[in-house]
Amino acid sequence: MASHGHTIDIFSETRRFERTCPSALIAAVIGVAALAAGFVMKPGGADLRQFMNSYLLAYLFVLSISLGCLFFVLIQHVVAAGWSVVVRRLAEQIAGAMPLMALLVIPIVVFRTELYPWLNPTDEMKHLVEHKRPYLNDTFFIIRVAAYFAVWTLLSRGFLSASLRQDANGDAAISTRLRTLAAPSLILYGVTVSFAAVDFMKALSPMWFSTIFGVYWFAGCALSGFGFLALVAMWVQGSGKLTRAITKEHYHDLGKLMFAFVVFWTYIAFSQYMLIWYANIPEETRWYLVRQSGDWWQVSLALLLGHFCIPFVLFISRHPKRSKATLFIFAVWVLLMHWLDLFYLTRPPEAPEGLLAGTGGGIPLHLLDALCIVGVGGLFWAWVASALARHSLVPERDPWLKESLAFENY
C-alpha cells in the first residue's frame, strides 16, 4: 500500500478514556428512571399495550444499531479491509452491547401477548394463524428469541474479545482467524436477522407476508449502525481522543456507506412496495393500504422524502461527506429516519376499517415513545460508553492499522 508519510503515530496521542466515563453513569440513571416512570406511571392514560408498543419500537431501534455495527465488524473482517481499522473498535463495542439487548428483550417476551395478535387471534385471522401454528407458537417463539441472542452475543463478544486479545499479544494470526470465521458468521447473522424481522415485526400482522422483509430490516440495521458509528467516532474525537487517527477520509468512507445504504434501503423498500402495489393481491395490499390511508399517508410520504429524496440530493456530492459538521447532520438524519421507518413498520393498526373510512384517528405518537427511547437508549449508551472507557479505542496492534492510518481517498 502506498504510504506518503501520512502514517500517524497513534501512540503519541490519546487513545484511551480514563477508567470511568461519567456520561455512562448519567445515561444509566436516566435510562432506568425513564423506563420505570413509563412502566409504572403510564402517562397520558396509557395501558400496558401502549407501553409495550413504545417499548418495542425503542428496543428495535437500539437493537438495529447494535446489529448494524455487528454487520460492520463482520464485513470488514471478511474482506480484510484496511481503511476501517481505526473505527472498528468502536463498532465492536457498539455491537458488544448484545448482552444488554438480550436482557432488555425480556419484557417483550414476557408481555408478548400485548404485542402479537397471533397469540390471541381474532376470528378473521384464526384460520391463517392455525396454519402458521407450527412456526408461530409460544414455545418456538421463545426458543427462537433465545437463539437469536445466543448467536448475536456469541458473535459480537467473540469478535470483540479476539480483537482485545490482539491488543494484548499482537498476534497477527488472530486477524487471519477472524477473517476465516467472519464468513460463516455472516451466514448466521443473515439467517438470524431475517427471522428476527419476521418474529419481531412481521408477526405484528400475522396475515401479511413478504419474502423481502428480512432484507428490508437488514438494510435499516446497517444504515443506522453506520450512522451511529459515525456519531460515536465524532463523540470520541470530541472528547479529545483519536483526533489524528480518524481523519476526514474515514468519515468520507462512513458517509459513503451511509449513502449507499440509503439507496439500498430505498431499493429494497421500493421493490417491496412496487411488487405489492402492482400485483394488487388483497392479502398483501392490505398492509400497505393501512399505511397509505388517513394520516399514515403522511408518514409514508415523509419516509419517501426523508429516507430517500432529501439525503440523496443533499449528500450525493463528496464534500458533505468529508466535512464533520455535515456528516453529523447526515448521521443524525438517517437515525431519525430509521426510527420513523420502524415506527411505520410496527405501529399502524392491524384492522384498517376505520382508517379506510377516513375516520381513523391521527398518528398514534405517545409520550411513552419518548420515554422508552430515552430509557432503552440511555441504558444502551451507558453500556457502550463504559465499555469504550475500559479498553483502547483502536485495535492497537491490528496488522492493518498502519494502512488504515495512512488511508486516503483518491
Add this chain to the structure above:
Amino acid sequence: MASIVHDRDNTIETPGRRAPLVTGGHDLHGVTEVVCRVAESRSAPGAWYLTMGVSAALLAALGAMIGYLFFEGVGVWGLNNPVGWGFDITNFVFWVGIGHAGTLISAILYLFRQKWRTGINRFAEAMTIFAVMCAGLFPGIHIGRVWLAFYLFPLPNQMAMWPNFRSPLLWDVFAVGTYFTVSLLFWYMGLIPDLATLRDRAKTKLSAFLYGLFSMGWTGSARHWHRYERAYLILAALSTPLVLSVHSVVSFDFATSVLPGWHTTIFPPYFVAGAIFSGFAMVVMLAIPCRALFGLKDLITLRHLDNMNKVILATGLMVGYAYTTEFFVAWYSGSAWELFAFKARAMGPWWWSYWIMFSCNVFVPQIFWFRWARTSIPVMLVVSVLVNVGMWFERFVIIVTSLSTDFLPSAWDTYWPTWVEAWTMAGSFGLFFFMFGLFCKFLPMVAISEVKAVLPHDAHAGGAGGHGH
C-alpha cells in the same frame, strides 16, 4: 522483459501486507508486452482457431434458426398455452444475468477499491457486452413479428401510438438498452488508453490507423487523465445502481404478475444476486482458458480466481437464502396456490430441473469453503460450468413450472422445446464465443494502464484501479 509464465500462488495474504496482484516481477513495459503481444502476434493458439470455428458454425446455425423463425412464425417453437415463455425468455434472463458480473467487477469492485479487479475487468466488461447482445436477441425474436419491434420504443409514428410505460416488459427495453449502452461506453472508455498503447506499438499501417482512430489521439496527458478518472469514477457510480436495476426490472417481468412462484417480493435482489453468481462463474470459465492460452497468468493470477470463487460462494449463499425464504414464506403465507406452486417445483413433473438448479447453485459452490478448491483449476472449472447450468435451470424452473401449472388445473399443460429452440440457444452461445474470440485476439484483454497503476513501482502508483473515490 516478460517473464516466464507460471502459476504462482499469491492467494495467501499475511495480515498487514497486501499480496502482489501481478506476479512474475513485471515492470511497466513487461505488462505492456504481456498484453499487447496477443493482439500483435500474427497467429493465435490452435485452440483459438478451434473455438472460432465451432462458434462460427453455431453462429451460422443461429442465423438459420432466426431466418426460419421469421419465415415460419413462432409456431416453430414449442410454445403454447399456458406456457407462453420457454427457452426464449429463459435464455434472455440467463444472458442478461451473465452480463452482470462484468459490471460488478468493473464498477462495484471499483467503488469498493478492490484493486484486483484490474486484472479481469476488461474482459469481464467485454463479456457483459456480448452477453447483453445475446440477451437482447431473445425478446427481440420472441415477439414473432420482429419488424414491429420499433413499437417498443417511444418513437413518433403514424399510428399516434406510444408504448405502455406501465408495462414491465417496456421497462426491460429501457433497462437493457441503457445497460448495453452504458456498458459499451464504460468498456470503450477504459479501452482508450490501451488502444493508444497498441497504436504506439503498431507495426503495420492498418493497425496504426485502426487503433489510432479509436484511441482518438490519446497522449496520456495529466489534464486528460484528471477528467478521465473523474468520468470513470462517476460512470462506475452510475453503473452500480444501473446493474441492480437491470435484473430487478427483469425480475419485475415475473414478480409484478399474480402468478404463484412469480409474484414474490424478494425477486429483485434475488435476481441480482443470481445474476452476479452466474456471471462470475462465466468469468472464471472464460478466464481459465484465456490466461493459459494467451500467457496472462501473471496478470490474471490465482489470487484473482480465488477472489472470484469467494464471490461465487457468497452469491451462491444469497441465492440459497432466497430459495429457502421463498419456500418458507410460501408456507407461511397460508396461500394454497403459493404452497402448491413450490411443491410442484420440487416434486412436480419438473422436479429434476428444480433439483439440478438447487444442487448446482447451492450445494456445488459449497466446495469453495476450502482453499484448495478455490485454487484448483479443474475444480473451479467444473464448478463454474455447473453453476452456469444451475442458473440456466433456475430461470427455466421459474418460467416453466409456474406457467405450466397455474390457478386453473384444466388449463395445465406441459412444455417441450423444439429443435429450433435448442439450436437457437446453442447459436446464442456461438454468437457469444465468436464475439469474445474476436475481442481476445484483437483488443487488449487486460486493462494495461489500470494494471500499471496498481503495480508497486513507486510512491506515485495509484489512480484508476487504485484508490477508488
Add this chain to the structure above:
Amino acid sequence: MSASTVTQKSTAGPATAPHTLVAEFASADALVRACEQVRNAGYTRWDAHSPYPVHGIDRAIGIRATRLPVLIFLCGATGTTIGVLLQWWTNAVNAGVQFPWVPTFLQGYNFIISGKPYWSFPANIPVIFELTILLSAFGAFFGMLALNGLPQHYNPLLRLDRFRRVTDDRFFISIGLDDPKYGSATRRLLEGAGAAAVEIADDVKESAPPRWFLRAHVMLACFLLIPLAVIAYMRVDKQSQPRIHIVQDMDNQERYTAGKQMANDVFADGRSARPKIAGTLAREDFTQDPHYYQGRVGDQWATGIPMYHPELQRLAGGAAEVNEQLMRRGRDRYAIFCSHCHGLDGAGAGRVATYVVQREIGFVPPKSYADPDVLVRPVGHLFNTITNGIRTMAPHGDQIPVADRWAIVAYVKALQRAQAATIEDVPTEQRSRMTQPK
C-alpha cells in the same frame, strides 16, 4: 540514457515548424518532482504525460478540479425530466383534446391496461431511473471527451518516436514553444529536473483535406438528397399500383368477405356475392302479406298504405298512420332514388333525364306524375312499379327496402296531389305568403 538534445529529423513531406519541447522521465516520481519545478517556474502552456494516471500529479501541476460532475448532474437531471415528461405526455395526457395544435403523431395516447391509472407513478419509476442513468453516462463520456478536446487524432507530440513510449513505460513533460516563459532556460530547467532526454516536436505547417475527400462528401450529401426528392414526389403524385406491401401482417387476409365484394374463383361466374338460385324464394318473398310486400289485396292493387306493418310504423315514428315523419322519409328516399329522372317535382325532368334527352342518346323520359294515366293508379300499382319497374323503368326493389318504397309511394301521392292543388289546400296562415307578389 543520457540527457541528449536531438531535434526531430525532418522527413520528406510537408513543411514543419518547431512546436513543443518534450522532456522524457524514467519514473513517475521524477515526473512529479519535475512538474513541481515547472509549475514553480511559472509556465502555463504545458502538460505532463504518463502511461497511467499518476497519483499526486494534479497537485504538482496545479490542475483544478474539473467541472465534469456538475455537467453530469445536469445531464442526469435532464434525463429525469425527460423520463417524467415523456411518460406523462404519452400515457397520461389526453393531448388531442387539450392541445389540438400538437401534430397527432406527437400526441399522447390514453389507454388503460391491467387496471392501472393513466398516471401510475410507481410504474413510471424504472423508466425515469434508466433515462437518468443513460443521460448521465452520456454526460460523463461525451463530457470527458469534449473537455479533453478529443478526438484529436493529429498531435505534434505523436510525431516523435520517443514520445510513443508514453503509453508504455515513460513519462513526459511537454512545454509549448508559445509559452510566454519559454526560452533557453527551459531546456536547462528540464534537464536539471532529471529529464532523460529533451526533444522538440515539430508541427506540420499547413494541412488541408485532399480533394477526393471533399468530393466524396459532397457526393454523399447529394446522394442523401435523392430520398428526400423521392419522398416529396411520392407525397404529391398519384399511382395506379397499390403500395408495395412487403410484410402483410394481417392487413389483407385471404378470405372472402361481403365487405370486400371480391371476385371468387370458387364459382364459375366469379361472383362471391351469390345471386338467388333459380326456383328458390328469399325469406322476405315468402310471405302471407301480399299487401305489404306486393301492393296487392286479393286480385286488386292495394289502395291504401299498409300502415299496420311495424316497419312502416317505425318509419312513421310509431304512428299507425301516414304522418309528416313518414312523408319526410319518403321525400329523402325519393330524392335519392327517383329525383334524378323524375325530377324533384315529379314532372319527369330530372337531371339525368334532361341530360340524356338533350344529348339525344336515346332515352325515353319518364311520364309526369300529373299525367292522367298515372294520377289514377292506386298506391299498390305505384309500389309495384318501384319494385319491379315498368316499361323502360328498371326495377328498384333490390336497392330500396320495402318500407322505404311505401314511404316513397306516399310521397309520390303527395306530389300528385300538389300538382292539382288549389289555394284552399294551403293552410290559412301560409296563404298570404303565396298570394303576395314577389
Add this chain to the structure above:
Amino acid sequence: MFQFPKWMNGLKSALAVGLLAGPAYAVVVVLYGFSPQATDVGYQPVQPIPYSHALHVGKLGIDCRYCHTTVEDAAHAAVPPTQTCMNCHSQIQGRDDRQTANIKKIIDSHTTGKPVHWIRVHDAADFVYFNHAAHINRGVGCVSCHGRVDQMEVVYQQEHLSMQWCLDCHRNPGPHLRPPEFVTKMDWAPDRDPARLASDLAEQYQINPSTDCSTCHR
C-alpha cells in the same frame, strides 16, 4: 510510422454536426417517407370500366346512396351490382364508339352474369373494424374520408386512412360533423358558427367517440 493528417482535427465539428444531423435525417425520411401520405394517398387504380364519379355525381347529381345502398345500414358501403348500372344503361348506350364500348362491358356483365371486377380504392387493413353506418347516421359526411368524389374523374385515395388520421377525428370530431341529412352533400358548409354547430350536433347525437383499442380492433 503512420500519422494522422493534421486536417483531421478539423473534422471534429463536422463529426458533431453529422452525429446530430444523421438521426434528424433518418427521422425525416422515416416519418415522411413511410407515412401513408407518401405510400397510400394518391392511389388511383385503373378501373375495368372508366366510370366517372365526376359525371354521375357531379353533373347528374345522383346521390351516393343510389348505388352505395347499404351505407346507412351496414358496416360497409356496398359497391353496386351491375343491375344498378343497368337501371339507366339498359337505355343509355353511349353517344360515340368509346362510350358504347365501355357501356357494352356493363351490358355484357349483365347478360353473362359475370361481375365487373371493380378495384377497391379505400381499403383499410383487415384488422380494423370500420362501420360506415355508425358514422353516416351521426353526421360524418362522405367527403370527410373520401374527398370530393363528385369532382374526381377517376377516384383516388385522398386521405391517409391511418390510425393517426382516425384518431384525429375520434379525439376531436367537431369539425367533421354536420346534420345527418347532409352527409352526402359534397359541398356542404355550415351556415352558422361551426364551433357552436359542432357542439350542438355532438350533444344531439351523443357523439363521444371512443379511442379505446377495442373500438376499432375487435
